[in-house]
Ligand SMILES: [Zn+2]
């Protein structure tokens with residue numbers, strides 16, 4: 001089967017044939033129908049967050065179950081599935097508290113293996129690592145069964161693939177982490193795949209003013225399409241003053257930072273008004289440190305909260321997201337520009353250049369799963 005393999009940081013992915021082993025106990029083999037290209041993949045490519053190489057990136061996938069390993073009960077061959085990139089043990093302190101997204105026992109997924117410490121991908125004698133137990137830049141991938149969430153087969157998997165990262169993270173940040181209520185004011189800093197889904201999550205939650213902040217006019221336009229009531233371009237005006245003018249008072253109830261840049265994190269904290277909260281979603285580089293007005297945070301009771309994977313519990317939240325999509329509230333097609341696996345390196349270039357909200361790789365497939373996909377959306 002073909003896959004896009006990263007051999008060296010900052011070098012193009014190599015599209016080539018790779019062998020994949022059958023699924024072991026508790027694992028499933030998925031024939032990928034589609035995979036989004038996310039900023040976290042770009043961070044891996046650039047070596048910002050180190051992980052063993054060679055590796056097959058991609059973590060926003062959807063496909064059809066080809067084969068299940070021993071002991072798998074939640075899916076069967078032929079099931080359409082969206083992939084979560086969040087394995088969890090189910091019995092640690094955090095899992096028991098209903099917070100599997102910060103499970104204490106899945107360090108293995110960060111070092112490029114499956115749960116037993118081995119890999120399922122090989123090229124001859126060479127081991128090829130997984131990426132957070134998903135590796136969706138491959139025609140076939142082995143994932144933990146708990147990461148394969150079954151979905152209604154009548155929906156196009158090209159669109160549903162976005163649920164696996166951008167939507168789960170962005171909408172989850174609004175619903176689960178921030179718990180935005182009707183009428184609350186919101187600012188979203190960074191309107192890529194995740195930020196745009198913060199915008200539409202806030203719109204679904206009936207937020208009041210929703211201010212999108214980005215330097216790309218095309219992304220701001222898309223944010224308006226998805227529910228932003230206002231747009232601010234830092235190139236045009238000082239953001240803190242502009243947002244205060246728009247929402248009144250001293251800032252917003254909730255700001256979401258979806259980039260991971262120290263300067264924009266500082267901005268997101270500065271946008272929050274009294275009693276509000278800054279939700280930090282973007283992955284900052286490991287050495288990043290951010291200054292903020294500590295006195296203001298204290299006397300205005302401002303919360304600064306981390307958000308990992310939208311605080312999702314995949315078996316609960318993914319079906320909810322599918323229902324929102326089914327009901328027409330959650331829109332996926334305006335964000336998508338499709339491409340082939342061979343074009344993955346250009347998709348990274350477009351992502352880095354800010355040309356596209358989401359490139360989605362659509363795999364050649366005889367299972368019909370990719371049918372119904374939009375031809376060209378994005379910016
Ligand atoms: Zn992602």
Ligand SMILES: [Zn+2]
Nearest residue numbers: 089092095103
């Ligand atoms: Zn756990």
